[in-house]
Amino acid sequence: MKLALVVRTDLGMGRGKIAAQVAHAAVAATLASLGGPACYSWLEDGQPKVVLKATSAEHLQDLAGQARRAGLPVELVRDAGRTQVQAGTVTCCAIGPAEAAQIDVVTADLALL
Amino acid sequence: MKLALVVRTDLGMGRGKIAAQVAHAAVAATLASLGGPACYSWLEDGQPKVVLKATSAEHLQDLAGQARRAGLPVELVRDAGRTQVQAGTVTCCAIGPAEAAQIDVVTADLALL
Numbered sequence: 001m002k003l004a005l006v007v008r009t010d011l012g013m014g015r016g017k018i019a020a021q022v023a024h025a026a027v028a029a030t031l032a033s034l035g036g037p038a039c040y041s042w043l044e045d046g047q048p049k050v051v052l053k054a055t056s057a058e059h060l061q062d063l064a065g066q067a068r069r070a071g072l073p074v075e076l077v078r079d080a081g082r083t084q085v086q087a088g089t090v091t092c093c094a095i096g097p098a099e100a101a102q103i104d105v106v107t108a109d110l111a112l113l
Numbered sequence: 114m115k116l117a118l119v120v121r122t123d124l125g126m127g128r129g130k131i132a133a134q135v136a137h138a139a140v141a142a143t144l145a146s147l148g149g150p151a152c153y154s155w156l157e158d159g160q161p162k163v164v165l166k167a168t169s170a171e172h173l174q175d176l177a178g179q180a181r182r183a184g185l186p187v188e189l190v191r192d193a194g195r196t197q198v199q200a201g202t203v204t205c206c207a208i209g210p211a212e213a214a215q216i217d218v219v220t221a222d223l224a225l226l
Contacts, residue, residue: 016226
């Protein structure tokens with residue numbers, strides 16, 4: 001089991017901002033899946049996470065769409081816009097928690113952040 | 114309400130590794146506080162997070178101790194050690210979710226990551 005966290009690298013976000021966005025996506029994915037078997041297995045496994053790069057808003061939305069069509073849980077993060085990026089900007093996407101092999105079908109071409 | 118995520122900067126972790134550790138701390142803090150009024154208020158507020166720097170393991174443990182003595186929820190993250198750092202290394206700490214003013218008493222001297 002794993003949770004993929006895909007973050008845009010074209011926004012010029014600093015590492016603290018990136019960490020906050022990724023954390024937001026991870027919490028949203030956890031809450032959305034809470035009580036289900038995938039979440040349980042993922043937590044049992046030590047909640048493995050992988051942080052990956054997307055190059056644009058279109059790229060992130062395309063990945064989110066692919067993941068949804070594959071039946072995977074998806075959580076998109078829109079920033080509140082208090083710092084660094086405009087309000088409503090899509091910054092990050094969580095895919096999972098789910099079987100690693102299912103996630104890999106969607107994320108195989110993405111580089112690690 | 115906010116959640117402070119304090120991460121060590123002396124380990125040479127890359128930004129993806131930092132994001133994963135911070136996300137781990139945020140998920141742990143969410144799960145530990147789930148169902149309580151602080152968690153509810155924090156989620157209602159849009160789960161605000163601040164990512165801050167600690168300079169060493171001792172610094173992080175000292176902050177965690179201060180937060181515990183102040184009655185704040187604390188979650189320390191120990192890395193599984195698969196990449197970049199040794200297994201069991203304390204990398205990150207979540208303080209909260211709690212009233213921002215209460216967290217600030219402990220974290221006021223820390224710089225943003």
